[in-house]
Amino acid sequence: MSAGIPVAVAEPGRPRVLIGVQSTGLAGIASAAVIAVATLVAVFGPLLARTDPELPNLSLAWIGPGGGHLLGFDVQGRDVLSRLLVGARTSMLGPLVVVIVSVVTGTGFAVVAAWRRGAADAVISSGLDILFAFPGILLAVLATAIFGAGLPAAAISLSIAYMPYVARVLRGAALRERSQPYVAALEVQGASASSICLRHLIPNILPLIVAQATILFGYAMVDLAAISFLGLGVQPPKPDWGVMISENQTGIVQGYPLPALAAGLCIVAVVIAFNVLGERLFERAQAGRG
Amino acid sequence: MSEPAAASQTVAPAPAAAAAPLLEVEGLTVRLRAGGAMQPVLRDVSVTIRAGEALGLVGESGSGKSMTARAIDRLLPDGAEVDGSIRYEGHDVASLSGTGLRQYRNQVAMIFQDPRAHTNPVRRIGDFMTEALRTNLGVPGAEANRRAVEMLEQVGVGGGARRLRQHPHELSGGMLQRVMIAAALLTEPRLLLADEPTTALDVTTQSEVMAILDDLRREFGLAMLFITHDLELAAAICDRTAVMYAGQIVEVRSSDRLHDDPLHPYTAALAAARPDISRTAARLLAIPGRPLSAFEAPAAECAFAPRCAHAQEACRAALPELAELDGGLSRCRRASELRGRLGTASDG
Amino acid sequence: MLLASLLVASFVIFAATYLAPGNPIAALSGGRSLPASSVHVLEQRYHLNAPFFTQYWYWLGNALHGNLGISITLRENVSTLIASRIWTTAGLVLYASVLILVFGIGMGLAAGLRPGLVDTSTVVLTAISAAIPAFVAAIVLILVFAVKLGWFPAIGNGTGVLDDVRHLTLPALSLAVSSLAIVARITRAAVREERERDHVQTAISRGIPARQLIRRHVLRNAAIPITTIAGITIASLIAVAAVVETAFSLNGLGAYLVQSAQSKDLAVVQGISLLLVTAFVVVNLLVDVLYAMLDPRVSLGSRAA
Numbered sequence: 056m057s058a059g060i061p062v063a064v065a066e067p068g069r070p071r072v073l074i075g076v077q078s079t080g081l082a083g084i085a086s087a088a089v090i091a092v093a094t095l096v097a098v099f100g101p102l103l104a105r106t107d108p109e110l111p112n113l114s115l116a117w118i119g120p121g122g123g124h125l126l127g128f129d130v131q132g133r134d135v136l137s138r139l140l141v142g143a144r145t146s147m148l149g150p151l152v153v154v155i156v157s158v159v160t161g162t163g164f165a166v167v168a169a170w171r172r173g174a175a176d177a178v179i180s181s182g183l184d185i186l187f188a189f190p191g192i193l194l195a196v197l198a199t200a201i202f203g204a205g206l207p208a209a210a211i212s213l214s215i216a217y218m219p220y221v222a223r224v225l226r227g228a229a230l231r232e233r234s235q236p237y238v239a240a241l242e243v244q245g246a247s248a249s250s251i252c253l254r255h256l257i258p259n260i261l262p263l264i265v266a267q268a269t270i271l272f273g274y275a276m277v278d279l280a281a282i283s284f285l286g287l288g289v290q291p292p293k294p295d296w297g298v299m300i301s302e303n304q305t306g307i308v309q310g311y312p313l314p315a316l317a318a319g320l321c322i323v324a325v326v327i328a329f330n331v332l333g334e335r336l337f338e339r340a341q342a343g344r345g
Numbered sequence: 346m347s348e349p350a351a352a353s354q355t356v357a358p359a360p361a362a363a364a365a366p367l368l369e370v371e372g373l374t375v376r377l378r379a380g381g382a383m384q385p386v387l388r389d390v391s392v393t394i395r396a397g398e399a400l401g402l403v404g405e406s407g408s409g410k411s412m413t414a415r416a417i418d419r420l421l422p423d424g425a426e427v428d429g430s431i432r433y434e435g436h437d438v439a440s441l442s443g444t445g446l447r448q449y450r451n452q453v454a455m456i457f458q459d460p461r462a463h464t465n466p467v468r469r470i471g472d473f474m475t476e477a478l479r480t481n482l483g484v485p486g487a488e489a490n491r492r493a494v495e496m497l498e499q500v501g502v503g504g505g506a507r508r509l510r511q512h513p514h515e516l517s518g519g520m521l522q523r524v525m526i527a528a529a530l531l532t533e534p535r536l537l538l539a540d541e542p543t544t545a546l547d548v549t550t551q552s553e554v555m556a557i558l559d560d561l562r563r564e565f566g567l568a569m570l571f572i573t574h575d576l577e578l579a580a581a582i583c584d585r586t587a588v589m590y591a592g593q594i595v596e597v598r599s600s601d602r603l604h605d606d607p608l609h610p611y612t613a614a615l616a617a618a619r620p621d622i623s624r625t626a627a628r629l630l631a632i633p634g635r636p637l638s639a640f641e642a643p644a645a646e647c648a649f650a651p652r653c654a655h656a657q658e659a660c661r662a663a664l665p666e667l668a669e670l671d672g673g674l675s676r677c678r679r680a681s682e683l684r685g686r687l688g689t690a691s692d693g
Numbered sequence: 694m695l696l697a698s699l700l701v702a703s704f705v706i707f708a709a710t711y712l713a714p715g716n717p718i719a720a721l722s723g724g725r726s727l728p729a730s731s732v733h734v735l736e737q738r739y740h741l742n743a744p745f746f747t748q749y750w751y752w753l754g755n756a757l758h759g760n761l762g763i764s765i766t767l768r769e770n771v772s773t774l775i776a777s778r779i780w781t782t783a784g785l786v787l788y789a790s791v792l793i794l795v796f797g798i799g800m801g802l803a804a805g806l807r808p809g810l811v812d813t814s815t816v817v818l819t820a821i822s823a824a825i826p827a828f829v830a831a832i833v834l835i836l837v838f839a840v841k842l843g844w845f846p847a848i849g850n851g852t853g854v855l856d857d858v859r860h861l862t863l864p865a866l867s868l869a870v871s872s873l874a875i876v877a878r879i880t881r882a883a884v885r886e887e888r889e890r891d892h893v894q895t896a897i898s899r900g901i902p903a904r905q906l907i908r909r910h911v912l913r914n915a916a917i918p919i920t921t922i923a924g925i926t927i928a929s930l931i932a933v934a935a936v937v938e939t940a941f942s943l944n945g946l947g948a949y950l951v952q953s954a955q956s957k958d959l960a961v962v963q964g965i966s967l968l969l970v971t972a973f974v975v976v977n978l979l980v981d982v983l984y985a986m987l988d989p990r991v992s993l994g995s996r997a998a
Contacts, residue, residue: 181697188698188974189705190932193966197709199954200962277826277871281936284828285951300828304940308847312836319829326824418898450900462891465910466990467917476909477899512989525895532899 083335089328093321096140097147104137108294117311129314130303131292139321142294146322149210149288150275156214158268161221166252168222169229180226183219191216191278192285199287206279206295209288213278217271224267228260262340270333273326280322296322365435367536367568368394368417372429375416383426384640386412388592390429391667392570396535399562399569401579401600403615404589407638410572411458413589414538417570418455419446433536447481454529456558458541460521464513471509474528482532496527500557519550526558530565537562537569544573555582576615580604588612591648592639598673606684608675610653647678655683695978702970703756707749710959756967762960764953771964774949779968781850781945782934784857788865789872789934790927797873798919801880805888805915806907815877823874827933830867831940838863848942864941868933872926879922883915890914917987924980931973 096103105123115132118124126135168179194212202208232238233256241251257264280297282288289295291302299318307315375387387409394400404410415421417431419438431438433449441449457463464473474496475489484492494505500523502508513521522542529537542558543551559582562569573579579586580600588596588611596609607613614632634652642648647665650656657679665678677683727735743751755761761771804815825833839847845863887893893910901910935947942948946965953961985991 185698185701187977188702188970190929190969190973192932192935193969196935196950196954196962197706197966200957200959201709201712204955273824277824281826281828281933285936285939286955287951297828300832304832307832307836308840310840312832312840315832316836319832322826323821323824323829326826327821330824331820420894420898447900447902450898455895455898457891457895459891463895465892465896465914467914467988468909476896476901480902480905481900514990 080335082331086328086332086335089324090332093143093147093325093328097143100140100143104134104140106134106137108133108137108141109292111292117306117309119311119313126317127311127313129299130306133294135299135314135317138294138299139296139317142296142299142318143321145206145283145289145293145295146276146280146297147325149206149279150272152210153213153217153275153279154268154272156211157217157221157271158264160214161218162225162257162264164218164222165225165229166257168226169233170248170252170256172230172233176226179222183222186215186219189216192282195278195282195287204287204290206283206289209279209282213275213282217275221267221271225260225264228263229256232256232259262336262343266333266336266340269329269336273329273333276322276326276329366393367396367398367434368392368570369432370413370417370429371432373413373416373431374428375412375421376426377422378424379640386592386639387416388639388642390589390592390594392587392594392597394536394568394570396568397566398585399571399583401583401586402570402572402589403574403576403579403586405574405636407591407636408589409592409639410589411540412592414455414540414570414572418450418453418538420455451477451481451532452534453536453538454532454534455538456522456525456529456540456542459545460518460525461513463525464521466513468512469509470511470513470516470524471506473513474509474524474531477528477532492531493527496531497524499530499561500524500527501553502527517550518546519554522546522550522554523557526554526561530561530567533565535568537567538572539569540572541574558582576603576612577619588615591637591642593642593648593676594667594674595649595676596674597667602673606671608670608673608680608684609649609677610655610683611649614652614654647676655679695974698974699971702974703753703967704749706963706966706970707752708745710963711745711748752963756964761964761967764958764961767958771960774961775946775964775968778944778946778949781861781943782938782947785861785864785868785934785937785943785945786927786930788858788861789868789930792865792869793873793876793926794923796869797876798880798923800873801877801919802884802912804877805881805884812881815881819874819877819881821874823871823878825870825874827867827871827936828940830870831864831937834863834867835941850944860943864937864943867940868930868937872930876919876923876926880915880919883918884911887911887915917984920983920987921980924976924983928973928976928980931969931976 110133112128112132115128116130117128118132119127121127124134124136126139129135129138164179164183168176191213194216195209198208198212238251238256241255279288280295280300283295283297284301286301289298291298296318300315300322303311303315303318306312370390370392373387373390374385376383376385378384390409390413392400392402392413402410402413412421416427417438419441421427427439433453436445436449438449471490471493474493475484475486478484478489478492479486490506490509493509497503497505497508502520502523504511516524522545526542539558543554546554555578561567569583571579571583576586576588580603583600586598586600586603587594588609590611596603596607596612598606598608598612603612604616607616611632614630618630618632620626620629632652637648645664646661647653647656650660653660659678665676667674667676668678668680670680671684752762759772761775763769764771764774767774800815800819804812835847838844846860847863850857850860888911890910893906896906896910932947934945935951937943938945938948939951946968950962950965950969953959953965
């Protein structure tokens with residue numbers, strides 16, 4: 056560069072691409088591995104299960120591990136391992152739906168509020184503030200009263216309850232991004248609002264969105280399992296990890312803790328994995344912004 | 346490194362210099378942990394400040410000027426390796442602890458660059474100003490407040506006791522910096538370390554705050570280490586000016602002679618790069634390349650050589666020493682032969 | 694804002710139960726067929742033929758006067774039914790809150806102020822416990838402390854104050870576990886962040902002694918995010934209490950709410966939902982107030998995201 060007057064160049068937003076799980080450290084890799092296993096099980100579970108997870112056989116109730124049944128039998132004489140494998144499906148699918156719906160809608164509201172600012176922002180923010188008054192479980196209870204118990208109702212209610220949290224975090228990030236010089240440069244060049252948002256603004260806050268979604272998955276899993284535990288979500292005899300804990304709770308005091316504990320462990324392991332990964336991604340998203 | 350023999354070169358009507366220097370830094374080398382290894386940030390830095398004397402420390406980003414002040418004030422991050430010595434009134438600063446250290450901190454006050462970041466946002470101004478007085482010097486609250494109000498008047502911040510009850514976010518940057526200056530002066534220090542005190546302020550406020558700082562310094566007879574990237578500013582208010590590059594001192598000169606008769610190509614280049622409003626130029630001068638930090642600079646050559654218009658073979662052969670020349674110090678081995686050709690007379 | 698939230702919340706609650714399928718007459722009569730005159734009387738009394746908003750208005754008015762209707766299944770005043778259960782839930786939430794504040798903040802402070810073993814072990818421990826949902830904690834605690842060790846009872850409410858506390862210990866612990874971990878993590882992060890701040894450097898450069906430094910500059914400033922997270926997690930306890938009450942067969946509002954939702958006892962659902970939402974909003978309001986008190990830069994009603 057020849058000696059001349061340095062000029063600040065308006066640089067169109069280069070999306071700070073999520074470089075990949077590999078660079079997030081050992082804990083990050085371990086978490087990703089756990090998540091990968093859980094996902095595979097969720098997809099292929101029914102194929103892996105050797106025994107019918109839903110067929111009760113009371114004569115086998117509470118028998119411990121042995122003879123090809125690694126985790127023994129549950130309260131109704133069903134193979135615990137098979138139920139865990141098949142139950143992974145609902146236990147993972149539910150949170151997935153919740154995360155997708157709440158993140159997509161949350162991002163939408165956040166970006167609109169950040170872009171338009173002024174009245175639109177005020178309206179959206181007030182709306183979000185009101186939604187904050189509803190804890191997820193409460194909404195699920197109300198949904199049950201209207202629609203009856205079941206996973207879809209629970210998932211929708213949780214999505215509605217989570218959306219304001221996503222929107223609040225992303226609104227802040229979107230506002231910061233909005234005030235970057237490159238956005239003004241693009242506007243001056245005549246780019247439309249939607250094209251700027253879709254092609255520049257959102258990609259630039261994408262690391263934060265992904266991090267938030269990952270952390271949210273953990274929370275959704277816990278809440279959905281809790282709702283199923285209460286009998287308001289997935290209904291027995293379907294094998295869902297939350298349901299399994301509820302069904303086998305009596306075993307704890309009777310001296311057969313394994314089925315309930317096994318289901319609990321699955322939940323905790325996957326949630327820890329999502330929390331750890333989510334936090335790593337969050338740190339990297341913050342660092343990328345600075 | 347030898348102490349400059351140019352003790353009598355202070356030109357301004359300075360008070361009669363004390364026999365021994367107030368602050369002596371000798372051979373200061375500091376390494377910090379970065380990227381898994383210990384990297385140098387300061388290399389063999391030596392400066393001396395006498396009582397009542399103002400020394401300017403000029404350099405670009407990464408030159409190590411802030412680090413020098415922090416080293417003097419013992420504010421280096423944990424795990425920093427420090428070689429060389431820092432002596433205040435003859436005492437070794439590094440070995441101070443407990444009461445001795447606290448007394449030292451009362452005598453040496455530091456003013457920071459960004460006043461807003463350096464004041465606690467949840468505490469009141471009065472708290473901020475009188476904290477050291479009440480904690481270290483045992484001054485009772487009411488008396489401390491009274492002194493604070495008086496000092497605020499001196500820096501041009503009115504409002505008296507009401508001002509003491511305000512919070513930092515209620516004041517503008519310029520006012521906050523004046524408050525910081527006032528707070529620093531309350532413990533009656535003998536040495537002020539001013540780390541780019543006006544860089545974060547807008548231009549009009551800059552000159553106001555500079556004027557206040559300069560006035561008060563002279564009024565109280567304080568010594569000052571004034572850190573800045575602005576060569577002209579340092580030369581304007583300091584008796585002597587030191588120039589740093591890549592973690593090393595490259596020149597020390599009395600301020601009035603610095604501009605016309607610099608002893609190092611870097612100093613000359615810095616002075617020439619500043620646009621002069623009274624002249625028309627077809628092109629702004631800039632020093633080619635970019636400034637090096639200490640850990641990027643090669644250990645066995647002149648760090649400025651790659652960017653220097655006057656560099657020769659010998660400059661890259663070995664690290665030049667800081668040598669005395671005509672009342673100043675220079676780290677350029679061609680300093681004496683280049684004299685007269687480095688000043689504003691020769692541009693480009 | 695508070696009132697608006699509550700109003701909208703009450704509206705949503707009412708609308709939700711209004712939309713629920715089922716014939717109110719049949720519900721009120723318990724499935725028996727009634728003579729037309731009785732039906733007419735019921736319709737009048739409960740405004741069953743009035744338009745939606747009128748019904749909402751009556752319901753809200755009644756609610757504000759403490760009249761929350763009648764439980765279909767138990768045939769008692771909802772208010773009475775709530776009153777008899779409210780202390781279980783309140784006690785549970787309070788107990789858990791104390792645990793969270795004392796141990797959560799305590800651990801966070803210890804980890805934030807002392808690097809080394811205390812810090813690392815806290816980080817690992819909290820990473821794990823933050824992921825333990827209340828009901829999983831419940832079964833583990835029951836297994837260890839009730840079945841194996843016999844220190845605490847596994848289910849039920851207990852009789853008398855001291856026995857109540859004993860019965861509430863495991864439930865409170867289950868409720869507190871994951872929130873405690875989160876509070877500890879945030880506390881640790883906040884303390885560590887404050888220690889790195891520039892204004893702390895200023896205080897150091899003036900020779901302020903370490904203890905005072907920590908107290909007046911690090912902790913005082915860290916109190917802001919710590920209070921916020923503590924408040925938020927405690928507010929969330931209100932909803933999760935339902936899970937713990939169910940797991941431990943406690944006779945609390947949460948468990949009762951769940952049962953009522955399943956048996957479609959709508960008046961109860963409405964009443965308890967309204968109460969819980971109000972409590973939730975009030976706690977959040979308290980957090981806002983505390984935040985404004987702690988941070989002079991912030992005026993009431995604008996808690997930074």
